[in-house]
Amino acid sequence: MSAQDTVLVVGAGPAGLSAAATIASMGKKAVIVEREDILGGAPIISGYAKLVPSGEWAKDAIGRMVSRVEGDGNVAIHKSTKVTMLEGEVGNFMATLSNGEKVEAGSIVLGTGFTHFDSINKPEWGFGTYEDVLTTTQMEQMVGTGQITCPSDGRVPERVAILLCVGSRDRQIGREWCSKICCTVSTNLAMEIKEISPSTDVFIYYMDIRTFGLYEDKFYWKSQEEYKTKFVKARIAEVTKSPDGRLLVKGEDTLVKRPIVIPMDIVVHAIGMDPNALNPEIAKTFGIGLEKHGFIDRAEQYTNSQGTTRKGIYVCGAATGPEDIDTSIAQGQSAGSRAVADLFGQQKVAS
Amino acid sequence: MAIHEKTLIDPDRILQHDHLVVDGVDVSGSWNTMITPRTLTDYEENFEKIIQSYSGGENVHRCWQCGSCTNSCTMYAQNVDFNPRYWIYLIRLGLKAELMKDKDIIWQCVSCNKCTNICPKDVRPEGVMKATAHWMEDNGLTPKTLSTHFDEEFTHQCIEFGRIEDTEVMMGFYKRSNQPLVQAWIVEFGKRLSKGLPLGQLAKMGMNVVFRPKTKSWGKTGEVLAEYVKAQKEAAHHG
Numbered sequence: 001m002s003a004q005d006t007v008l009v010v011g012a013g014p015a016g017l018s019a020a021a022t023i024a025s026m027g028k029k030a031v032i033v034e035r036e037d038i039l040g041g042a043p044i045i046s047g048y049a050k051l052v053p054s055g056e057w058a059k060d061a062i063g064r065m066v067s068r069v070e071g072d073g074n075v076a077i078h079k080s081t082k083v084t085m086l087e088g089e090v091g092n093f094m095a096t097l098s099n100g101e102k103v104e105a106g107s108i109v110l111g112t113g114f115t116h117f118d119s120i121n122k123p124e125w126g127f128g129t130y131e132d133v134l135t136t137t138q139m140e141q142m143v144g145t146g147q148i149t150c151p152s153d154g155r156v157p158e159r160v161a162i163l164l165c166v167g168s169r170d171r172q173i174g175r176e177w178c179s180k181i182c183c184t185v186s187t188n189l190a191m192e193i194k195e196i197s198p199s200t201d202v203f204i205y206y207m208d209i210r211t212f213g214l215y216e217d218k219f220y221w222k223s224q225e226e227y228k229t230k231f232v233k234a235r236i237a238e239v240t241k242s243p244d245g246r247l248l249v250k251g252e253d254t255l256v257k258r259p260i261v262i263p264m265d266i267v268v269h270a271i272g273m274d275p276n277a278l279n280p281e282i283a284k285t286f287g288i289g290l291e292k293h294g295f296i297d298r299a300e301q302y303t304n305s306q307g308t309t310r311k312g313i314y315v316c317g318a319a320t321g322p323e324d325i326d327t328s329i330a331q332g333q334s335a336g337s338r339a340v341a342d343l344f345g346q347q348k349v350a351s
Numbered sequence: 352m353a354i355h356e357k358t359l360i361d362p363d364r365i366l367q368h369d370h371l372v373v374d375g376v377d378v379s380g381s382w383n384t385m386i387t388p389r390t391l392t393d394y395e396e397n398f399e400k401i402i403q404s405y406s407g408g409e410n411v412h413r414c415w416q417c418g419s420c421t422n423s424c425t426m427y428a429q430n431v432d433f434n435p436r437y438w439i440y441l442i443r444l445g446l447k448a449e450l451m452k453d454k455d456i457i458w459q460c461v462s463c464n465k466c467t468n469i470c471p472k473d474v475r476p477e478g479v480m481k482a483t484a485h486w487m488e489d490n491g492l493t494p495k496t497l498s499t500h501f502d503e504e505f506t507h508q509c510i511e512f513g514r515i516e517d518t519e520v521m522m523g524f525y526k527r528s529n530q531p532l533v534q535a536w537i538v539e540f541g542k543r544l545s546k547g548l549p550l551g552q553l554a555k556m557g558m559n560v561v562f563r564p565k566t567k568s569w570g571k572t573g574e575v576l577a578e579y580v581k582a583q584k585e586a587a588h589h590g
Contacts, residue, residue, distance in 0.1 A: 124469075170471040207417040237422030237469065252427070252436065254418040257359075259431055 003092050005029055007339040008105035010083060010282075013041020014325045015317025016111025017065040018332025019339070023109075024074035026340045031103050032069065033095075035278075037080045039066045041113055042318075043325065049143040051325060052181070052188050053218055057144075065329075086286055090312025090342055107312045107342035109335045110296065111328075112282055114273040114318040117167025117175070125163060125269060126239035132247055133239060133267045136162075136182065139189055148197040150265050152245070157200050157265030160193055161249050162186045163236050164206045168272030168322075177293055179272030180322040184215040186270045187223040194227045203230045203264070205249070234260065239267050273322040286313055295321045306335035314339050360386060361452070395445030402442050404588045405485050407478025414439045420466035420476040426459055433459060435466060435476045442483065450483075454492055458484045489588075500528040506580075510573040513566025516559050 005028050009020045012034040020030035036045060040062045043051065048058035069075045078097060085096040086108075095103045119127035119135055126133040131152040134142070142148060150157055164186060168179040183206075190202040202223075209231065211220040223229040236251040246263040253260045275294035276282065283290050289297040289309035296319045299307030306314045314335035317328035366385040371378050402408040418436045426433040433456055441450040450457075460480035467477045487493040495503075504523035508515045525532050544553070 165471070171473040172469065172471055207415065233418075235417040235419045235422065235471070237419065250422070252418040252421040252434075254416060254421075254436060257431070257434060257437060259422075259427065 003088075003094075003104040003106045004343055006031060006103070006105045007336070007343070008033065008083075008093065008095055008103055008108045009111065009336075010108065011035075011041065011111035011113055011317075011319070012039040012066075012069075012077070013111055013113050013317060013328070014043065014062060014065065015113070015319070015323075015328040015332040015335075016041070016109065017062075017069055018329040019109040019111055019314075019316055019336035020069045020075050020332075021065070021072070022333045022336030023340055024069070024072045026337070028074065028340050028343060030069070030075045030336075031105065032075060032077045033081050033083055033097060033103075034077070034079050035082055039070070039077070039079070041111075042116070046116065046137040047141040047144055048137070049140040049192055050188070052184050053215065053326070083285055091345065093312065107339040108286070108314065109332075109339050110282070110286065110288075110308065110313065110315040110319055111317050111332060111335075112276050112278070112296070112315075112319045114275065114295075114322070115277045117179075117271040117274050119166060119269045119271055121173055122166060122269075124238045125166065125236065126241075126247065126267060127269055130239065130241055130247060130267075132157075132265060133269070135166075135269045135271045136185055136189060137271065139193075139266075139268045143189070143192045143196065146196060148193055148200060155265070156197055159262075159264045160190075160200055160202045160266045160268060161236075161247075161262075161264040162190060162202065162204045162268045162270055163249075164204065164209075164270045165235070166269035166271050167274065169207070175272060175274070177272075177322060178210060180210070180212070181324045182270040182272060183210045184212075184219045184324075186268075187211060187215075187219040187229065189268070190223045190229040191219075191227045194229070201228070201230065203232055203262075205232050205234050205236050205251070207233070207235055232260075273318055276319060279319075286310065288313055288315075291321075293321070295319065304338075306331060306338055312339075312342055361389070364389060391446060391449075395447055398445035398447055399443050401588060402479065402482050402486060405482035407475065407480075408482030409478070410472075410474045411439055411442055411479045411482075413472040414443060414474045415472060416440055417471060419469045419471060420474070423465040423469045425461055425463045425465060426456075430456065430459075432456060435460075435480060438483065439474065439476060439479055442479070451492065454487055457487065458493060458496070460484070495528075497528055500524055503527065510577050510580075511565075512563060513569040513572060514564075516563065518556060518560055519563075 007023045007028060007030050009016050009030050009032045012032050020032050023030040038044060043058040043062045051058050051061055054061060082098045083095045084098050087094045091106050093105045093108060116137060132150045164182060168175055168177060186204055190204060193200055193202050209220055232253060233255050234251040234253045236249050238250050240248045242248050242263060246265060247267050248261050249264055249267060250261050279290055279294055287310050291297040296315045297309050298320060299309060306316055308315050316331035316335040317323055364387045366387060368383050369379060371383045399412060402411055416436060421427050421434050421436040424435060432453060438450060457480060462477055464477045467475045470476060488495055488499060501524050504520055504527055505515060508520060522532060
């Protein structure tokens with residue numbers, strides 16, 4: 001292996017796996033460096049249920065992406081490993097790994113992803129206080145078990161409330177972005193809950209519904225029309241517990257201009273996507289810039305869409321901002337292609 | 352739109368005849384109830400700007416109507432007509448007539464700032480309530496508050512004499528706000544003062560009330576100050 005035929009891929013989520021497969025398919029070598037001891041990224045590590053929009057289980061869909069690179073002779077994989085130092089420049093990078101190995105690469109693709117918002121930062125909504133307050137990732141894991149029950153006592157919930165924009169669109173906690181996927185994920189989750197537990201009614205508390213593009217009818221309308229999900233325009237002020245052990249969601253229903261105190265059995269936080277908590281370290285190691293929210297900054301948008309602020313280093317997926325899986329995969333292919341072009345010294349970029 | 356509750360209809364839009372017979376059929380009372388439509392016919396585009404020109408109202412344009420302010424509001428818990436989220440909407444669109452229906456309760460904001468602490472867009476609704484109350488007062492839509500009466504008397508004396516005289520400030524304040532000049536606390540104050548008999552101090556106070564001395568070489572300073580204050584006010588709210 002030499003720098004001239006190798007691309008270093010950091011992160012093995014949907015974006016990184018897609019980039020590695022693209023690089024290998026063009027006859028070049030991809031060296032994957034993954035921090036966790038398994039491949040697949042957030043959908044696998046956090047145990048997502050059925051994916052949007054395919055409806056395929058995450059372990060099957062992303063599992064296929066994993067086995068594709070694992071079975072490819074052009075792809076080398078380092079698990080439980082980080083890049084600790086980077087020297088050189090485009091065409092001739094030298095990365096030192098935490099296991100002491102060194103990797104020569106002509107270019108680099110970062111698919112370093114995001115960190116789920118930690119609901120503990122919104123204490124008024126009861127996460128960490130009440131057992132029956134969950135996050136969307138925890139609810140996805142519950143869907144994966146095929147049973148919907150209250151963690152506190154195992155009863156089947158009569159009502160589940162999903163609160164949107166937890167950790168998104170909120171100046172109070174410095175999250176001034178929309179996490180893009182939570183609305184669609186929540187409507188999808190509402191349908192999954194109803195499918196497993198037909199006696200459970202699901203309520204979604206929203207400020208706006210942003211099921212963008214084709215997700216409008218496939219998820220929003222479908223959950224409303226076929227799965228009878230109720231949509232309530234209210235941002236909940238607090239979640240408390242009533243004497244009978246059920247949760248109470250308190251707020252104002254803005255459409256009827258009336259206060260509400262509604263009993264619920266499970267409250268789900270539709271948590272947003274934060275910049276990867278390690279981004280400051282990643283930025284320092286790779287010598288790249290972060291944009292104002294803390295995601296990885298992009299190069300010139302139109303001629304170098306997947307470029308970072310440093311020549312020869314590309315970025316794809318949720319590392320650049322909240323992103324859905326399909327787009328992350330497409331960006332992985334795009335970044336992989338640009339990285340391979342660098343091996344030939346073929347990049348033409350407007351400056 | 353469906354009518355959620357009859358209480359949401361303004362009483363003056365309900366038309367009802369106590370005694371009415373149509374084609375020989377008695378339709379008295381609620382049998383003939385009609386409701387006049389409540390059509391909004393225009394917006395006052397500059398109203399949001401006017402509220403923004405008052406201290407505290409600067410961020411009102413940021414609101415996206417999530418209702419967090421109303422949710423958390425101390426006053427809303429007492430009275431569901433006290434709805435900052437709704438008022439901010441009316442301010443933004445310039446639906447002044449709708450807003451004025453609640454003019455007698457907007458001032459009731461207790462400035463607990465729960466809304467400002469929870470607002471995801473940093474609208475600072477507590478400030479908007481304050482700005483709106485000040486605008487209503489400035490335009491004579493609500494009576495002047497006691498603190499405004501006090502401010503006015505205090506400012507008047509500053510500009511006129513370059514200094515204030517405590518007795519005069521209190522008397523002027525009570526006069527302006529239509530309160531009796533003889534207050535229980537003043538009577539008590541006088542009683543205790545007479546016990547100690549600080550003659551020199553009493554004489555000085557009496558002289559000051561009678562002769563109203565001005566600050567040395569005050570001259571036209573008061574006029575200039577008054578002019579400046581007026582110009583500042585106009586620039587802020589009409590500029």
